[in-house]
Amino acid sequence: MTDKKRQNARIKEENGKGDGRGKKQRGREKVKQAETIKKVLQYLGKYRIFLIFSILLAALSVALTLYIPKLTGQAVDYIVSEGQVDFAAVFRVMAQIGVCTLITAFAQWLMNVCNNKMTYQVVRDIRNAAFKKIEILPLKYIDGRPAGDVVSRVIADVDQFADGLLMGFTQFFTGAATIVGTFGFMLSVNVGITFVVVLITPVSFLVAGFIAKKTFDMFRLQSEIRGEQTGLIEEMVGNQKIVQMFGRGKDVTEQFDEINERLRSSSLRATFFSSITNPSTRFVNSLVYTGVGIAGAFGVIHQALTVGQLSSFLSYANQYTKPFNEISGVVTELQNAIACAGRIFELIEEEPQPPEPENAVELEAVKGYVAVKDVSFSYLHGRKLIEHFNLDVKPGQRIAIVGPTGCGKTTMINLLMRFYDVDKGRIEVDQVPVDMMTRRSLRAAYGMVLQDTWLKTGTIRDNIAMGRPEAEMDEIIEAAKASHVHSFIMRLPDGYDTWITEEGGGISQGQKQLLCIARVMLCRPPMLILDEATSSIDTRTELKIQNAFARLMEGRTTFIVAHRLSTIREADRILVMKDGKIIEQGKHEELLSKGGFYKKLYMSQFVETGEVS
Numbered sequence: 001m002t003d004k005k006r007q008n009a010r011i012k013e014e015n016g017k018g019d020g021r022g023k024k025q026r027g028r029e030k031v032k033q034a035e036t037i038k039k040v041l042q043y044l045g046k047y048r049i050f051l052i053f054s055i056l057l058a059a060l061s062v063a064l065t066l067y068i069p070k071l072t073g074q075a076v077d078y079i080v081s082e083g084q085v086d087f088a089a090v091f092r093v094m095a096q097i098g099v100c101t102l103i104t105a106f107a108q109w110l111m112n113v114c115n116n117k118m119t120y121q122v123v124r125d126i127r128n129a130a131f132k133k134i135e136i137l138p139l140k141y142i143d144g145r146p147a148g149d150v151v152s153r154v155i156a157d158v159d160q161f162a163d164g165l166l167m168g169f170t171q172f173f174t175g176a177a178t179i180v181g182t183f184g185f186m187l188s189v190n191v192g193i194t195f196v197v198v199l200i201t202p203v204s205f206l207v208a209g210f211i212a213k214k215t216f217d218m219f220r221l222q223s224e225i226r227g228e229q230t231g232l233i234e235e236m237v238g239n240q241k242i243v244q245m246f247g248r249g250k251d252v253t254e255q256f257d258e259i260n261e262r263l264r265s266s267s268l269r270a271t272f273f274s275s276i277t278n279p280s281t282r283f284v285n286s287l288v289y290t291g292v293g294i295a296g297a298f299g300v301i302h303q304a305l306t307v308g309q310l311s312s313f314l315s316y317a318n319q320y321t322k323p324f325n326e327i328s329g330v331v332t333e334l335q336n337a338i339a340c341a342g343r344i345f346e347l348i349e350e351e352p353q354p355p356e357p358e359n360a361v362e363l364e365a366v367k368g369y370v371a372v373k374d375v376s377f378s379y380l381h382g383r384k385l386i387e388h389f390n391l392d393v394k395p396g397q398r399i400a401i402v403g404p405t406g407c408g409k410t411t412m413i414n415l416l417m418r419f420y421d422v423d424k425g426r427i428e429v430d431q432v433p434v435d436m437m438t439r440r441s442l443r444a445a446y447g448m449v450l451q452d453t454w455l456k457t458g459t460i461r462d463n464i465a466m467g468r469p470e471a472e473m474d475e476i477i478e479a480a481k482a483s484h485v486h487s488f489i490m491r492l493p494d495g496y497d498t499w500i501t502e503e504g505g506g507i508s509q510g511q512k513q514l515l516c517i518a519r520v521m522l523c524r525p526p527m528l529i530l531d532e533a534t535s536s537i538d539t540r541t542e543l544k545i546q547n548a549f550a551r552l553m554e555g556r557t558t559f560i561v562a563h564r565l566s567t568i569r570e571a572d573r574i575l576v577m578k579d580g581k582i583i584e585q586g587k588h589e590e591l592l593s594k595g596g597f598y599k600k601l602y603m604s605q606f607v608e609t610g611e612v613s
Contacts (some may be wrong), residue, residue, distance in 0.1 A: 036342045044122060046125070047117070047121055053110075053111075053114045054111050054173055055173055057108070058173040059181075061174065062177040062181045065178070068097050070185065070189075071097050072311065072315065075090050076311050116166065120162065126158060126344055127158050129348050130344055133350060140379070146232075148234035149228065157223055157340035157341075160223070161337045161344065164337025165337050168334045183197075185316055186316050189305065189312060189316070190296075190313060197288055197320060220342065221266045222267050222336075223340050223343055225259065227343070229263055293314060296313055356437075356438055357435075360436060361438070363432070368396060368526055369431065370416070370428070372412075372425070374426075375422045377423050386411060386415075386580035386581075389412070389425070389581065393557055395555075396557060399574075400571035401559065401562075403576055407577040407578050408579075410531060416529065417443055417446060417448070445525060445527050446525055447524070448529040448530075453512040453513050453516045454516070455512055460492070460496050461476060464496075465522065476522060477496075479521040482518070483545065484541055485515055485518050488514070530561065531561040550570075568588070
């Protein structure tokens with residue numbers, strides 16, 4: 001099947017035009033849409049005072065706006081013929097019109113203030129809820145989805161929702177009040193002609209309803225594709241060096257073009273159906289205006305109403321039909337807003353990480369005793385990784401974990417830090433199960449330096465002091481000197497106050513890793529995790545860092561994940577992992593003398609360099 005056919009099939013299914021599954025999909029979407037609206041109303045409930053004021057001000061502005069045509073009709077009737085103009089009465093009516101206009105303008109301004117206040121407070125609450133949920137989502141959610149899609153939900157979808165909601169409040173209330181008000185004024189002028197208007201009105205509802213059904217699914221599909229596109233852009237911008245190195249620019253461009261084409265197609269369809277709303281309802285409005293004009297002309301001829309009343313009626317007919325244009329346009333915007341809100345609420349309602357027990361223990365004065373008891377874990381159900389893993393670590397021991405790629409080394413670090421929960425068994429720190437203590441205190445007990453470095457946008461000082469924001473400048477400098485990054489920092493334009501971005505700007509990967517090491521040096525945690533902590537550092541600096549680490553590790557339980565086996569010769573115990581299990585363990589010399597798997601790994605790295613010992 002070609003990409004175009006796949007695209008058409010997908011759109012067809014989204015629109016519910018396919019088989020029975022398409023109808024079921026549409027039914028589910030209707031239920032989801034209703035649930036989304038209910039959730040939006042719950043957020044609005046906190047700011048109902050603004051909602052009430054907005055409705056009252058809309059009613060006031062509409063009432064005064066609709067009173068003006070009646071005054072205009074009276075002014076027309078005061079102009080009987082040449083030489084028979086009641087100027088005093090006309091000026092009096094004009095003064096009333098002026099007062100009504102001023103009050104209407106003020107009421108509309110105040111209504112917009114209420115709508116803006118209500119909309120952006122709701123949007124703030126939703127965005128805060130989404131961001132807070134991200135902070136407590138399990139890592140498997142973040143790891144299993146493109147970061148760009150999550151970013152798109154929190155930023156682009158919330159903005160789209162805000163625009164639709166603001167337009168909805170501003171025009172929907174006013175439009176609804178205008179329809180009700182004009183209907184009442186028309187009844188007060190002439191019941192018969194009002195009946196003509198009522199007969200033609202349902203056509204507008206039929207047109208708007210038909211288009212609303214079509215647009216929701218299209219706007220939802222548009223939001224999903226936009227999230228996919230954002231994810232691709234973020235990946236490619238963040239990894240542009242890799243893309244260019246492997247010459248993947250053309251392939252990536254083609255991939256982007258394919259997504260962009262799907263976005264163009266879905267956006268075009270959504271825009272087409274939403275844009276035909278206004279012309280369609282305008283056509284219906286013209287029918288209403290024509291019907292009123294013809295019926296009113298016969299009424300004037302038969303003296304059933306005056307010329308001034310006909311003038312007022314024509315104005316009312318025009319104002320009566322105008323809100324149908326606005327409301328129908330608002331309906332399509334609201335469909336887009338609801339579709340975007342649905343994606344946001346999906347994120348907000350994702351299952352968070354398991355909550356901490358009420359009596360969760362706060363780790364204090366950590367000694368560093370770690371026990372892993374019969375632990376089994378896998379990322380994917382049915383795909384085994386770690387099975388029946390046991391480990392007993394005494395305080396102050398240095399435990400090195402080695403093995404081939406994919407054997408579970410980094411996974412063990414994730415389990416120790418409780419980034420993931422074990423499937424079976426348990427892990428204890430100081431004889432307390434990790435699921436019975438607060439995550440914050442557990443993670444604060446570890447200082448972790450990873451192969452993948454991360455810096456936040458801010459100053460060098462902020463980045464080093466991330467774990468201890470209250471640290472004094474002397475302590476920060478001491479940590480920087482211990483990690484051999486102080487001299488580099490002092491060469492920067494503003495020293496420790498130099499501003500850097502997440503990507504580090506002109507800072508090398510090795511320098512970024514040194515800053516991350518300084519961050520741990522400053523915290524001096526009771527336990528350490530070093531996952532290829534010096535992988536991006538030159539050999540000379542690495543030797544200095546190893547000495548600094550040696551001093552830092554004294555008396556501290558330390559886990560070292562290493563590929564370069566020369567860095568773990570002094571470990572108290574080396575765990576050799578393969579297929580999620582410990583197959584060998586012991587000191588460096590003991591493992592070499594056994595001639596097992598560890599020796600094969602070691603020899604494969606050093607036999608050619610003559611470093612074997």
